[in-house]
Amino acid sequence: MNQTVPPVAIGFNARLFPINWRPVSHEIAFARGLGCDCIQIHGREQGIDAAYLGMSLAAVGDMLISNDMSAVMEIVVRVGANGRTASGVTPLDVLRNNLDAIRRLAIRHVHWHFAPATRLTDAELCALEAMLIDTLIVGADMARANGFTLALEHNEPDVPLFARIEAITQALEAAPELGFVWDLNHTPTNELNDWLDLAPRMTLLHVSDTPLPAVNHHLPLGQGSIDFEARFCELRERGYRGAAILEIGGVPKSGGFGRDTDEALCDSVARLRRAVWGRYSAMI
Numbered sequence: 038m039n040q041t042v043p044p045v046a047i048g049f050n051a052r053l054f055p056i057n058w059r060p061v062s063h064e065i066a067f068a069r070g071l072g073c074d075c076i077q078i079h080g081r082e083q084g085i086d087a088a089y090l091g092m093s094l095a096a097v098g099d100m101l102i103s104n105d106m107s108a109v110m111e112i113v114v115r116v117g118a119n120g121r122t123a124s125g126v127t128p129l130d131v132l133r134n135n136l137d138a139i140r141r142l143a144i145r146h147v148h149w150h151f152a153p154a155t156r157l158t159d160a161e162l163c164a165l166e167a168m169l170i171d172t173l174i175v176g177a178d179m180a181r182a183n184g185f186t187l188a189l190e191h192n193e194p195d196v197p198l199f200a201r202i203e204a205i206t207q208a209l210e211a212a213p214e215l216g217f218v219w220d221l222n223h224t225p226t227n228e229l230n231d232w233l234d235l236a237p238r239m240t241l242l243h244v245s246d247t248p249l250p251a252v253n254h255h256l257p258l259g260q261g262s263i264d265f266e267a268r269f270c271e272l273r274e275r276g277y278r279g280a281a282i283l284e285i286g287g288v289p290k291s292g293g294f295g296r297d298t299d300e301a302l303c304d305s306v307a308r309l310r311r312a313v314w315g316r317y318s319a320m321i
Contacts, residue, residue: 045242045269045313048075048109049283049302053089057286057294060091062100067299069104071306076101077282080112080135080147082122094141101142109146109241109280110139111190111218115154116198118161120168123154128172132179132187139185146241146280147180148188148218149173153198162197166204170211177214188216188240191232193223193253202231209238216240221268222247222255222284236275244309245285254291255284257301258308265312273315281309 051064061078068076078085087093092100101108112135114128121127126134128149139147151169153162173189180187189208192200199205200223209215217235220243224232227250246261247254254261269281283305286297 046074046280050077084134150190174212190218242281258305
C-alpha cells in the first residue's frame, strides 16, 4: 500500500436537532478543534435557512472556508407507498428545495436516506423501491448538473426500505452516476462481506457503534462491538478514499438520544482516527 495516500476525511453529524440544538457556528468550531475535515448538515423538506442553522447561509459558507472545512448533506425523506411525503412532495422536490443551501455551502456530496412514512407490506415496499429507481436516476443527473454527487444510504433490516443488498445493487446498476453511503452500524455481521463488495461505489461512510449482532444503536465508538480498525483496513484494501462521518447519539432501542456529548464526540473522533489510519497510526 502507498503510505503517502492521505487518510479518510473525518467529520461528525452537526447537532441541529430540535431537542439537542446547537448553532452550526459552534459545531464547525468544535469540529475544527478536534481536527475534523468536514461536517454533516441535514437538509430539510422545505430547505434550510438561518433559523435552522443559527446564522445565514453566506456566513456558514464563509466560516467553512476560513476553517478549511467542507460540508456534506444528508436528506432524510419519509415516503409513503405513492413515493411522496406526508405533505405530498416528491424526493426530487425536496432536493430542489435544498439546492440553494447546497450551492451556498459549496457542498459536493449529498445523499438521500429514504424511510417508510407508514407501515407498508412487503409488496408495497418492493413496489416503492422500484418506483424510486427513476427518482434516483433523475436525482443523480440533477446533482451532476449542479456540481455535486448524489448517493443513497441503506437502512437496517428493521427499516425495510432499501435495506436489502439486492435493492441497493439494483439501484446502483440502474443509476451509474449514483453513489452509495454505507452505514457500518446498519450492517448485520452475516452480511458484512456482501456490503464491503460495494466499496467501489461508496462515496461516504456513516460510523457509530452497536452491540453486534444487534444493529442501529448509534453508540459512541467503543460502547459496542464493531471492529473499526478491521473495517477500515478492508475498505482501504478495496480503495475507499471518501469521508467517514460519525453519527453517534443513540436511538430508542439503545436507550434514547443524548449520547452525542462533546466528550463522547472527542473520544469517538480519536478512536475513528486511529481506526482510519490502522497500522499507520504511529504517524499521527
